[in-house]
Amino acid sequence: MTPGPSGHGPAPTIWPLGFAVGIAVGLVGLVIDPEVIGSLGGAIAIVFGFLWARAATSDMRTHVPVVQAEVREATPAEAAAMPAAAPATPATQKMPRSRFLEGATLGLGGLIGAVVTVPVAGFALLPPFLRQKGHKVDLGALTDFPEGKWFITTFLVDPSEGDVSRRTAFIRNNGPVNNVPSFTIISNRCSHLGCPTQANGPTGAILGEKNVVEHTANGKVLLRPVVPAGFGCPCHGSQFDTEGNRTAGPAVRALDRYAFEIDNGRLMLLSTYSVSHVVGIGAQAKIYKYKLAGPGQHVDGPEQWFYPLQPPHH
Amino acid sequence: MAIRRTQSRAQVRREQALAAAMYPVDWLEERSGLVGGLRYFLFRNVPSDTNWMQTLGSATLTAFIVQAVTGVILAMYYQPTPNDAYASIQNITDHVTMGWLVRGMHKWGASVFIILMFLHMGRVFLFGAYKYPRELNWIVGVLILVLGLTEGFTGYLLPWDQTAYWASVVGINLNGTAPFLGPWLAQFLRSGQEISGETLTRFYSLHMLIIPGGIIALITLHLYLVVRLGVTSPPWSPEAAGRDETEEEPPVRTGLTRPVPHGSAGGRD
Numbered sequence: 001m002t003p004g005p006s007g008h009g010p011a012p013t014i015w016p017l018g019f020a021v022g023i024a025v026g027l028v029g030l031v032i033d034p035e036v037i038g039s040l041g042g043a044i045a046i047v048f049g050f051l052w053a054r055a056a057t058s059d060m061r062t063h064v065p066v067v068q069a070e071v072r073e074a075t076p077a078e079a080a081a082m083p084a085a086a087p088a089t090p091a092t093q094k095m096p097r098s099r100f101l102e103g104a105t106l107g108l109g110g111l112i113g114a115v116v117t118v119p120v121a122g123f124a125l126l127p128p129f130l131r132q133k134g135h136k137v138d139l140g141a142l143t144d145f146p147e148g149k150w151f152i153t154t155f156l157v158d159p160s161e162g163d164v165s166r167r168t169a170f171i172r173n174n175g176p177v178n179n180v181p182s183f184t185i186i187s188n189r190c191s192h193l194g195c196p197t198q199a200n201g202p203t204g205a206i207l208g209e210k211n212v213v214e215h216t217a218n219g220k221v222l223l224r225p226v227v228p229a230g231f232g233c234p235c236h237g238s239q240f241d242t243e244g245n246r247t248a249g250p251a252v253r254a255l256d257r258y259a260f261e262i263d264n265g266r267l268m269l270l271s272t273y274s275v276s277h278v279v280g281i282g283a284q285a286k287i288y289k290y291k292l293a294g295p296g297q298h299v300d301g302p303e304q305w306f307y308p309l310q311p312p313h314h
Numbered sequence: 315m316a317i318r319r320t321q322s323r324a325q326v327r328r329e330q331a332l333a334a335a336m337y338p339v340d341w342l343e344e345r346s347g348l349v350g351g352l353r354y355f356l357f358r359n360v361p362s363d364t365n366w367m368q369t370l371g372s373a374t375l376t377a378f379i380v381q382a383v384t385g386v387i388l389a390m391y392y393q394p395t396p397n398d399a400y401a402s403i404q405n406i407t408d409h410v411t412m413g414w415l416v417r418g419m420h421k422w423g424a425s426v427f428i429i430l431m432f433l434h435m436g437r438v439f440l441f442g443a444y445k446y447p448r449e450l451n452w453i454v455g456v457l458i459l460v461l462g463l464t465e466g467f468t469g470y471l472l473p474w475d476q477t478a479y480w481a482s483v484v485g486i487n488l489n490g491t492a493p494f495l496g497p498w499l500a501q502f503l504r505s506g507q508e509i510s511g512e513t514l515t516r517f518y519s520l521h522m523l524i525i526p527g528g529i530i531a532l533i534t535l536h537l538y539l540v541v542r543l544g545v546t547s548p549p550w551s552p553e554a555a556g557r558d559e560t561e562e563e564p565p566v567r568t569g570l571t572r573p574v575p576h577g578s579a580g581g582r583d
Binding site: 030125127128129132157158161162163164165193194195196235293294295296297306307308309310311313 | 483484486487493504505507509
C-alpha cells in the first residue's frame with residue numbers, strides 16, 4: 001500500500017465497504033435463511049475483514065528497519081590474533097537460535113494447550129446440544145379418555161430419570177373425525193417463563209369422579225378428571241382459554257401442544273410444538289403450529305426475529 | 315570511657331526468646347521473600363483521613379471467604395443427585411453436628427456477600443474512587459459482582475425443593491428470552507432441552523468450582539490493582555490525591571468534623 005495523500009497511514013481502501021456488505025447480508029440472512037445466507041454474509045465479512053486488517057496494518061508490517069551489525073576495521077594486532085580462516089558465519093542469520101527456541105516453546109505450548117482445551121470445552125459445551133432424544137410416552141388405553149372430558153394427566157417422560165422427568169398435560173378426547181381420533185393435548189408449561197399452569201375448575205372428588213391410574217411402560221400415569229374454564233399460571237398470572245390461547249397476563253403466545261399417535265389402541269404422546277394461537281375449538285380448531293420454542297420466546301410477529309436459530313431439540 | 319548499661323537478666327532472656335521466635339521467619343524470608351511480600355501487601359501507606367466506609371471492600375472479601383470455607387465443608391455432606399439432594403440437605407440441617415449452623419452461614423452469608431458488594435460499589439462510586447487511574451479496578455469489580463450474582467443463581471437450585479426447582483426453571487427461561495443466543499444459553503444451562511438430573515450436577519459444578527475459581531482470580535487482580543494504585547482519599551480530604559510526602563503542613567482543624575485546608579482556615583465565610 002502506498003501512503004495516503006496526507007502521508008499518514010495507508011490510503012483508503014474498498015475493503016471496509018465489502019465488510020459492511022457482508023455484515024448486512026448476514027443480518028438479512030439471519031431473518032431469511034440463517035444457514036445459507038447468514039453464513040454466506042459471515043464468510044464475506046470475515047474475508048473482507050481480513051483484507052481490511054491486512055491493508056490497515058501494511059505499514060507496520062512492511063517497514064521493518066534493517067539494523068546492520070556494527071563493524072570497524074581490525075587493528076593490525078587484532079588481525080594477527082584472529083584465526084587465519086574464521087568459520088564463515090552467515091552475515092544475516094534468518095532465524096537466530098534464541099528466536100527459534102522462543103517460537104518453538106510458544107508454538108508447542110499453544111498446541112499442547114489446544115489439545116487439552118478443545119476436548120474439554122467440547123465436553124462442557126456440546127452434550128446439551130447433541131443427541132437430544134425425542135420421547136414417546138405411553139398414556140394408556142384410549143378407553144380411559146371418554147369423549148369430551150378433560151383430564152389433568154401426569155406422566156414420566158423418562159422413567160429412568162425418575163421424578164425429575166414428570167410432566168403434566170391437559171388432555172381432551174374430541175371424538176373421532178372421519179374415523180380418526182382427535183385429541184386436544186396442551187402442555188402445562190406456561191409460555192411465559194415455564195411455570196406449571198393449573199386448570200381453573202373443579203377436579204376429581206368435587207365432580208364425583210375418580211382419578212384413573214394406569215401403569216404403562218412410562219411408569220405411573222395419573223388422570224385427574226377436571227372441568228376447566230381455562231388455564232392459569234400461579235407465577236406471574238398469565239391466563240389461557242381451553243384451547244390454550246392467551247387471554248391475559250405476560251405470556252407471549254398460546255400454550256404448547258403435544259403431537260400424538262394411536263398405537264394398538266393406546267394414546268402415545270410424541271414431541272411438543274409451539275403454537276402462536278388457535279382459531280376454533282376442539283376437533284375443528286385451526287392450530288398455528290411452530291417449531292418448539294422456549295417459554296417467553298415469540299414465534300410470530302417481528303419479535304420472532306430475535307430468535308432466528310433454535311438449538312437442536314425435539 | 316563509655317558507660318555501658320548492663321542488661322538485666324529478664325531483658326536478655328526476652329531478646330533471646332525473640333531471636334528464637336524470629337529464626338523460622340527469617341529462614342522463610344531468606345529463601346522465599348514471602349515475609350517481605352506479605353509486609354509489602356499489608357503495611358502500606360494509606361491517606362491519613364481514610365474512612366470507615368473504606369473497610370467495606372475488606373468486609374466483602376471476608377464474606378466471600380466465609381462462603382468459600384462453609385461451601386467446601388457443605389460439599390462434604392451434600393449429594394448432587396436428583397434423588398438424594400433434598401434428603402442430604404435435610405440431613406445437613408437436622409443431623410450433622412453443627413450442620414444447621416454451617417448451612418445457615420452459607421445461606422445467609424450469600425445475601426451478606428451480595429449486599430456488601432453493593433455497599434462497597436456505592437462507596438467507591440460516591441467517593442469517586444473509580445476515576446483515573448482506577449477505572450480498570452471498577453471493571454474488574456463489576457465482573458466480580460456479575461459472577462457473585464451467578465453464584466446466587468446456581469446455588470439457589472441446590473436444595474432441590476419446589477422453590478429451588480421452579481425458581482431455576484423461571485431463571486433459565488429468562489435467560490432463554492435473551493435475543494439471538496438466549497435459547498442456546500438456556501439449553502446449555504439446562505444441559506439439554508428439559509431440566510434433568512444433569513441440570514443439578516451442572517449447576518453444582520458451576521457453583522462450587524468454575525465460578526468461584528473465576529471470582530478468586532478476579533479478586534486477586536482486584537487486590538493487585540488496589541496495592542499498585544493505592545487507596546483514595548475521601549472526597550472531603552484536603553489532601554490532593556497522589557500528593558508528595560513533602561508537600562504541605564498538616565491542615566488546621568477548626569470544627570468537629572472537617573479539616574480545613576490552609577488559606578481558608580481564617581474565617582468561616
